[in-house]
Amino acid sequence: MERVSPHQFMTLGAGVLMGGTFLLLASGVTIASGRDGWMTVLPGFTVGIPYALMVFSLLEQYPRKNLLQISEILFGKWIGKIIGLVYILTTGYYGGLLLALLGDIFERSIMPLTPLWVFYLGGLVLAIYLAGSGIEVFARFSEVVFPVVVIALILSVALAIPRIEQGELLPILDEGLKPLFRGVLKVMPFAMEYILFLAGISTFLPTGKQELGQLRTEVWRAIFLVGILNMLVVLIQILVFGPEETIRLANGILVLGKMVEVSRTVSGVESLFMGVWLGAMVIKMSAFLFMVSWGIETVFSLKGLKWNFVVGVVFLGIALGFTRGPYMLRELSVTESYLMFPFASLWIPLLWGVARWKKGAGV
Amino acid sequence: MKSIRPPKIGLVLTLIACSLLLTGCWGKREVEQLAPLIGLGFDLGQKPGSYLITEQFVRAKQGKEGVEVQDRTFTIEASSAREAYEMISKISSRIPFMGSLRVIVIGEDVAKAGINDMLDFAQRFSEFRRTMYLVIAKGKAQSILNLKLRNGLLPAMFIKNNLETGDTISTFPLVHLGHYLTTLDTKITAPIIPVIESIKPGEEGVEYKADGKDGAEIQLQGAAVFRGDHLADFLTDEETKGYMWLENNVVQRALNTAGSGESKVNFSGQVLNSTTKYKVSDQDGIVGLQYQIKASIAVDEVMGLKEQLSETGWVDLMSEAEKSFAKVIEKECQVSIQKERELGLDFLGIGRHIEEENPRYWKTIKDHWEDQIVNFPVSVNIELTIHHSGMSSGSPTTN
Numbered sequence: 001m002e003r004v005s006p007h008q009f010m011t012l013g014a015g016v017l018m019g020g021t022f023l024l025l026a027s028g029v030t031i032a033s034g035r036d037g038w039m040t041v042l043p044g045f046t047v048g049i050p051y052a053l054m055v056f057s058l059l060e061q062y063p064r065k066n067l068l069q070i071s072e073i074l075f076g077k078w079i080g081k082i083i084g085l086v087y088i089l090t091t092g093y094y095g096g097l098l099l100a101l102l103g104d105i106f107e108r109s110i111m112p113l114t115p116l117w118v119f120y121l122g123g124l125v126l127a128i129y130l131a132g133s134g135i136e137v138f139a140r141f142s143e144v145v146f147p148v149v150v151i152a153l154i155l156s157v158a159l160a161i162p163r164i165e166q167g168e169l170l171p172i173l174d175e176g177l178k179p180l181f182r183g184v185l186k187v188m189p190f191a192m193e194y195i196l197f198l199a200g201i202s203t204f205l206p207t208g209k210q211e212l213g214q215l216r217t218e219v220w221r222a223i224f225l226v227g228i229l230n231m232l233v234v235l236i237q238i239l240v241f242g243p244e245e246t247i248r249l250a251n252g253i254l255v256l257g258k259m260v261e262v263s264r265t266v267s268g269v270e271s272l273f274m275g276v277w278l279g280a281m282v283i284k285m286s287a288f289l290f291m292v293s294w295g296i297e298t299v300f301s302l303k304g305l306k307w308n309f310v311v312g313v314v315f316l317g318i319a320l321g322f323t324r325g326p327y328m329l330r331e332l333s334v335t336e337s338y339l340m341f342p343f344a345s346l347w348i349p350l351l352w353g354v355a356r357w358k359k360g361a362g363v
Numbered sequence: 364m365k366s367i368r369p370p371k372i373g374l375v376l377t378l379i380a381c382s383l384l385l386t387g388c389w390g391k392r393e394v395e396q397l398a399p400l401i402g403l404g405f406d407l408g409q410k411p412g413s414y415l416i417t418e419q420f421v422r423a424k425q426g427k428e429g430v431e432v433q434d435r436t437f438t439i440e441a442s443s444a445r446e447a448y449e450m451i452s453k454i455s456s457r458i459p460f461m462g463s464l465r466v467i468v469i470g471e472d473v474a475k476a477g478i479n480d481m482l483d484f485a486q487r488f489s490e491f492r493r494t495m496y497l498v499i500a501k502g503k504a505q506s507i508l509n510l511k512l513r514n515g516l517l518p519a520m521f522i523k524n525n526l527e528t529g530d531t532i533s534t535f536p537l538v539h540l541g542h543y544l545t546t547l548d549t550k551i552t553a554p555i556i557p558v559i560e561s562i563k564p565g566e567e568g569v570e571y572k573a574d575g576k577d578g579a580e581i582q583l584q585g586a587a588v589f590r591g592d593h594l595a596d597f598l599t600d601e602e603t604k605g606y607m608w609l610e611n612n613v614v615q616r617a618l619n620t621a622g623s624g625e626s627k628v629n630f631s632g633q634v635l636n637s638t639t640k641y642k643v644s645d646q647d648g649i650v651g652l653q654y655q656i657k658a659s660i661a662v663d664e665v666m667g668l669k670e671q672l673s674e675t676g677w678v679d680l681m682s683e684a685e686k687s688f689a690k691v692i693e694k695e696c697q698v699s700i701q702k703e704r705e706l707g708l709d710f711l712g713i714g715r716h717i718e719e720e721n722p723r724y725w726k727t728i729k730d731h732w733e734d735q736i737v738n739f740p741v742s743v744n745i746e747l748t749i750h751h752s753g754m755s756s757g758s759p760t761t762n
């Protein structure tokens with residue numbers, strides 16, 4: 001049985017949580033909370049912490065089982081299977097949309113004439129290869145790629161500092177705290193995606209008392225790292241573009257990359273950054289491929305590389321069905337907010353509550 | 364013989380397919396095939412809804428004295444920038460490349476009609492960068508970009524170079540496309556864009572030999588103020604200089620006190636550094652804005668001094684110079700504030716300053732802000748320090 005170490009769990013989890021959030025978050029939270037949108041990012045991500053702790057509590061009670069298997073134990077076979085089916089459909093649909101997003105970003109920003117299927121195929125080949133190689137290889141891939149993503153993000157933010165427009169952050173909290181709640185709601189679905197990943201990966205996590213303590217620490221670390229990085233990304237966009245432009249710009253972080261100039265010798269580094277963003281997107285998409293595979297294995301007892309190919313074909317079909325960029329972005333947002341968010345935010349506490357109750361009642 | 368497992372065959376086949384199918388980038392363009400665009404001009408066309416779009420390309424060619432830059436400038440009447448691109452592609456042997464564009468020159472007529480439609484392509488198409496500069500042409504953008512300059516530079520290159528070195532005189536603002544869009548979005552501050560104009564011999568106090576062969580001269584001076592995206596008025600050189608002080612945009616400046624006061628001695632100097640801060644004050648319910656300008660100056664010229672001064676006398680003279688320089692700066696600021704009041708347009712961003720520092724008060728006045736600009740109290744306090752008076756403590760005119 002494959003095992004993921006606490007450090008690998010941190011980088012893998014952070015990579016999945018990060019995904020392409022830095023490309024999409026700024027616009028969403030600024031629509032919701034105006035120029036204070038940056039304040040909502042970290043709180044939105046930290047919502048994932050209590051959910052992660054619930055997952056670990058379940059893992060402690062039911063070692064070596066994922067939450068779909070635990071659902072079957074606690075809710076009965078058929079309800080468990082229905083939950084598993086929802087899990088498969090939701091993560092499968094979202095995975096396909098992520099593939100479509102990958103193509104859209106590249107086509108929109110630096111390679112407008114390259115056919116979309118090239119990006120789709122490239123992303124899928126990597127994701128299927130990782131899924132076929134197992135969770136340990138995927139974790140090691142994240143250990144290599146995620147630090148590069150972090151460095152590229154920090155560089156993007158730091159090099160954009162000379163472009164800051166005076167006073168764009170002021171006045172702070174002009175509209176009070178209410179808009180901040182709307183912003184937090186925009187971020188929470190991303191945390192819930194991470195929780196759905198935890199629900200599946202829990203089979204591969206160590207269950208010793210000391211190791212579980214380490215895992216809890218790593219969850220805090222991953223969520224705060226990603227939360228702070230994303231907060232900085234949103235903050236710099238509001239500072240450079242102002243709130244209205246931040247809302248309007250599609251993939252503002254790429255526009256920032258285009259504005260980078262160091263002593264008039266280094267400029268236009270957005271293409272370099274795009275290579276790194278590809279890594280981040282592949283981690284997230286691969287995670288969703290894994291999630292669908294775990295779901296299929298649990299619900300239908302189907303396992304093996306050929307099923308990964310089948311899932312890959314489904315992803316490709318979904319992506320090819322969403323070649324219209326604005327339509328795809330709307331669908332992505334709807335899936336995050338109205339499918340994954342409610343599903344994860346209800347399922348996990350309910351499962352945890354029933355497990356606690358059964359444990360307390362000695363059932 | 365050991366057989367290859369199916370997953371490995373699949374992987375090998377995938378890799379072969381990738382190497383066969385993914386052999387290069389789609390839309391790959393070699394540098395030699397490209398015509399780099401460096402300047403873009405917009406004027407109104409003769410047909411309704413059309414524009415005169417002037418595109419200035421450079422073509423590098425190996426000459427006798429190294430690489431020579433050739434001018435390839437086209438003007439197309441089209442209804443959109445994309446249409447102009449198509450028409451230029453038909454007559455050009457190279458592919459127009461937009462990523463190198465550094466300057467957009469907007470003609471006066473387009474500026475009056477509204478510039479956002481024309482700038483949409485520049486802010487949307489991914490090849491462009493938000494760091495490109497905007498300038499308004501007095502007259503037609505086409506005329507500016509078609510000039511043959513006496514220094515041999517292409518007009519777009521000249522404008523770019525002058526804008527980038529503009530902080531050595533700080534007399535006009537440097538406006539990127541991104542800055543314009545961000546300012547426009549505040550809906551409070553009126554955007555401002557520097558003005559470029561051609562100068563004939565004798566105009567603006569500039570004389571030069573013009574026999575038709577040597578070419579022309581152009582200069583960046585003043586600025587254009589917008590109401591939304593429509594040109595509202597031009598600022599004079601002095602009004603623009605005042606704007607530069609109040610916007611904390613002065614890096615280095617040449618200052619001259621001649622004609623500014625009653626002093627018989629006049630001074631010229633260079634501003635070494637300057638900082639402008641502002642504060643929204645509230646005294647007995649009367650809200651106002653106070654600017655505080657701090658600048659350091661080196662005196663470079665003393666004119667009209669007829670006697671040798673003692674050390675104490677020199678100290679007094681420099682103190683007098685500080686007051687004279689302060690008067691000059693204050694006058695520049697006041698004419699700028701006066702212009703803002705006359706136009707009823709907040710190009711100084713006073714409304715945004717109030718919003719930043721006193722948002723509660725701002726909410727009470729924001730709906731009538733343009734009416735309130737006229738009477739809104741604004742004061743300027745100047746604190747000058749003369750660091751030194753150059754390499755001499757006396758003047759050759761001393762008796």
